[in-house]
Amino acid sequence: xxxxxxxxxxxxxxxxxxxxxxxxxxxxxxxxxxxxxxxxxxxxxxxxxxxxxxxxxxxxxxxxxxxxxxxxxxxxxxxxxxxx
Amino acid sequence: xxxxxxxxxxxxxxxxxxxxxxxxxxxxxxxxxxxxxxxxxxxxxxxxxxxxxxxxxxxxxxxxxxxxxxxxxxxxxxxxxxxxxxxxxxxxxxxxxxxxxxxxxxxxxxxxxxxxxxxxxxxxxxxxxxxxxxxxxxxxxxxxxxxxxxxxxxxxxxxxxxxxxxxxxxxxxxxxxxxxxxxxxxxxxxxxxxxxxxxxxxxxxxxxxxxxxxxxxxxxxxxxxxxxxxxxxxxxxxxxxxxxxxxxxxxxxxxxxxxxxxxxxxxxxxxxxxxxxxxxxxxxxxxxxxxxxxxxxxxxxxxxxxxxxxxxxxxxxxxxxxxxxxxxxxxxxxxxxxxxxxxxxxxxxxxxxxxxxxxxxxxxxxxxxxxxxxxxxxxxxxxxxxxxxxxxxxxxxxxxxxxxxxxxxxxxxxxxxxxxxxx
Numbered sequence: 169x170x171x172x173x174x175x176x177x178x179x180x181x182x183x184x185x186x187x188x189x190x191x192x193x194x195x196x197x198x199x200x201x202x203x204x205x206x207x208x209x210x211x212x213x214x215x216x217x218x219x220x221x222x223x224x225x226x227x228x229x230x231x232x233x234x235x236x237x238x239x240x241x242x243x244x245x246x247x248x249x250x251x252x
Numbered sequence: 253x254x255x256x257x258x259x260x261x262x263x264x265x266x267x268x269x270x271x272x273x274x275x276x277x278x279x280x281x282x283x284x285x286x287x288x289x290x291x292x293x294x295x296x297x298x299x300x301x302x303x304x305x306x307x308x309x310x311x312x313x314x315x316x317x318x319x320x321x322x323x324x325x326x327x328x329x330x331x332x333x334x335x336x337x338x339x340x341x342x343x344x345x346x347x348x349x350x351x352x353x354x355x356x357x358x359x360x361x362x363x364x365x366x367x368x369x370x371x372x373x374x375x376x377x378x379x380x381x382x383x384x385x386x387x388x389x390x391x392x393x394x395x396x397x398x399x400x401x402x403x404x405x406x407x408x409x410x411x412x413x414x415x416x417x418x419x420x421x422x423x424x425x426x427x428x429x430x431x432x433x434x435x436x437x438x439x440x441x442x443x444x445x446x447x448x449x450x451x452x453x454x455x456x457x458x459x460x461x462x463x464x465x466x467x468x469x470x471x472x473x474x475x476x477x478x479x480x481x482x483x484x485x486x487x488x489x490x491x492x493x494x495x496x497x498x499x500x501x502x503x504x505x506x507x508x509x510x511x512x513x514x515x516x517x518x519x520x521x522x523x524x525x526x527x528x529x530x531x532x533x534x535x536x537x538x539x540x541x542x543x544x545x546x547x548x549x550x551x552x553x554x555x556x557x558x559x560x561x562x563x564x565x566x567x568x569x570x571x572x573x574x575x576x577x578x579x580x581x582x583x584x585x586x587x588x589x590x591x592x593x594x595x596x597x598x599x600x601x602x603x604x605x606x607x608x609x610x611x612x613x614x615x616x617x618x619x620x621x622x623x624x625x626x627x628x629x630x631x632x633x634x635x636x637x638x639x640x641x642x643x644x645x646x647x648x649x650x651x652x653x654x655x656x657x658x659x660x661x662x663x664x665x666x667x668x669x670x671x672x673x674x675x
Binding site: 184185210211212213214217 | 318319322384386387388
């Protein structure tokens, strides 16, 4: 799966949690989950669980704390997928 | 400062009607919401009938966002939020936009919260899957979940809390909200209470053998308050909600006023003098009623009707006796009395508020809703009050003041007095 396909898949996962639809439509690597997409911080754990399920990977607490932007999330997902 | 407090909005999610129009129709026509419950049968309950509200997808999605409904499994919060939002809308009020509404709050009670969600969580925890619980367990299982959801949806900026006092919870929430407005701490309070549905909330009662096991084949006949053949209560669930408002605030905004909250009383029998964890101390019940009248500034003869606690257990006779002694009225002089639980079952922590909504509707429509399933009045009750005081058909009559009482485990009592509004 290339970076564009990963981004699309990630976008689908975060869509139900995003409260700023405009920022979601123009989603890019710098997009910040809380500041741009206005996602409730409590929902970040739900996004991580959905990512784990969709990609069949396990994300530990340290990685999870870094997953606040699209870029950081993609980096971590890519790393996890490559080590499988 | 002693503000007068009025009721300007009503909402209800009851086994025999979701929404005030459906509930009113059911009460006027004696329609039951008690049905056979396949899950209770499958689980081997003695009592396999129950009162469970019916909620449509449209009603659900009007109250909750798609995100909120993901992994949502708390029927009590669902009922409470739907009823609370209906009451707010009925009062002609809108949710706060940016700034919280500092003058409005809620006291919305519950017995417990999200037992199904807890059950789901316990399994995951025991399977060492705690990290997979997701973010929504706490909000759905904390007792104050229902008031927290409502506070957020309405933007309430005054006190947002949940009270809990078993089957007294609903009546207590109204009195707590009333006092807050009366004392000038809030202009408007959403009062109400809710109870979860399902086997995990009802099992403890079934195990205590306090529910009827004799009507699994004829559910609508199962809940028989005041009847000689009453054989235990039918478990129910649901929520009732009432917007209480400072009278001047309500009049200034031209709100529809259903009734005035004249006052009331909350007490406990201390589990002394015949009272226990599960049985009421009769002297405390009588005192609660008498103190409620005094607090409201009325006398016993002013009471036109009683909306009883009356659960369809052997305690109904004692309740009637307590009313008669407290009011010093018996025979044909006893006020009209009715028991909502005949058609809803015992909605536990939701009961007091659902039944208070029914009491207010009797003032609105100037009527007494029919009592059902008590064509065979219990002899101990017939010995104290004249059967004409327990109408089995809808009666149109002048209702100025109605007394509502609820009693609960822990030997706790509450009595509220509602009056037809005159400015």
